[in-house]
Amino acid sequence: MPELPEVETIVRGLRRCLPGRRITGVALTQPRVLRTPAIAIEAAVTGARIQSVERRGKFILLRLRKHEPFWLVIHLGMTGQLICEPAANPHPPHTHALFEMDNGTVLRYTDIRQFGRLELAAARLVKLGPDPLEISEAEFVQRLRTRAARVKALLLDQHFLAGLGNIYADEALFRAGVRPAAIGRRLSRLRAARLWRAVREVLEEAIAHGGSSISDYLDSEGRAGAFQERHRVYGRADEPCLNCASRLRRTIVAGRGTTYCPRCQV
DNA sequence: CGTCCCACCTGATTGC
DNA sequence: TGCAATCAGGTGGGAC
Numbered sequence: 243m244p245e246l247p248e249v250e251t252i253v254r255g256l257r258r259c260l261p262g263r264r265i266t267g268v269a270l271t272q273p274r275v276l277r278t279p280a281i282a283i284e285a286a287v288t289g290a291r292i293q294s295v296e297r298r299g300k301f302i303l304l305r306l307r308k309h310e311p312f313w314l315v316i317h318l319g320m321t322g323q324l325i326c327e328p329a330a331n332p333h334p335p336h337t338h339a340l341f342e343m344d345n346g347t348v349l350r351y352t353d354i355r356q357f358g359r360l361e362l363a364a365a366r367l368v369k370l371g372p373d374p375l376e377i378s379e380a381e382f383v384q385r386l387r388t389r390a391a392r393v394k395a396l397l398l399d400q401h402f403l404a405g406l407g408n409i410y411a412d413e414a415l416f417r418a419g420v421r422p423a424a425i426g427r428r429l430s431r432l433r434a435a436r437l438w439r440a441v442r443e444v445l446e447e448a449i450a451h452g453g454s455s456i457s458d459y460l461d462s463e464g465r466a467g468a469f470q471e472r473h474r475v476y477g478r479a480d481e482p483c484l485n486c487a488s489r490l491r492r493t494i495v496a497g498r499g500t501t502y503c504p505r506c507q508v
Numbered sequence: 509c510g511t512c513c514c515a516c517c518t519g520a521t522t523g524c
Numbered sequence: 525t526g527c528a529a530t531c532a533g534g535t536g537g538g539a540c
Contacts, residue, residue: 245533274517300534319534321518355517357534391511400535407533456533457520497513499531
């Protein structure tokens with residue numbers, strides 16, 4: 243579910259309620275979403291103070307400190323939600339973790355499909371590729387044009403670039419006029435640069451609109467995003483292209499449903 | 509090593 | 525109505 247714009251929106255919201263709080267209690271009720279054993283997370287986190295909230299790609303990092311500083315790393319998978327709310331609120335179904343704060347609020351983690359993950363330490367993050375909002379045009383073009391994989395597969399590969407998922411990959415490819423199945427090393431410099439710009443622009447626009455809510459996504463205060471109303475291809479298969487009115491096609495690329503315009507994307 | 513595909517889950521929707 | 529098949533914003537591991 244959540245891609246970079248949704249995770250960024252959640253992180254910005256968490257920054258308004260978490261930093262400075264001390265965690266007074268923890269309830270971890272679904273081992274499947276824990277990459278670190280529950281006992282270890284409970285021992286580390288109980289009594290710790292939250293120093294900051296950060297994002298790396300689609301990962302959310304809570305910087306905690308008890309004796310030493312450490313990280314609690316959260317990935318929301320497809321359907322994960324992180325919500326700050328009063329402790330007295332009822333817990334909805336699929337609530338897998340609750341972190342109680344010293345001011346009567348809780349940080350609640352719910353995840354219907356259980357693809358999300360909570361863990362201590364950030365070892366896996368070192369493998370992440372560059373952030374699409376920070377990578378330079380020159381570096382993006384160079385990385386793209388040395389690869390034999392299809393461009394959409396590269397955009398989805400978090401080691402290549404950290405933060406895009408299926409929605410924003412399709413939206414960026416449409417805006418750049420590039421076919422999802424195009425081969426990275428066969429793109430001209432001009433078209434690779436156009437894709438770099440399209441990726442930035444679509445992510446920045448989506449962040450400005452609070453992300454895309456298709457069915458599950460809510461921000462840290464439980465509100466939906468609005469960018470789904472501005473999708474140009476995602477979810478619009480068989481509808482007319484907004485540029486040329488051709489019928490948008492749906493295929494499978496990189497194992498994912500993919501929508502594109504056969505006329506505008508070459 | 510680079511690339512591709514499927515399993516991992518639940519729930520909504522579609523089609524017979 | 526009932527039930528099976530298909531699809532969904534994620535990744536990681538194994539096959540090739």
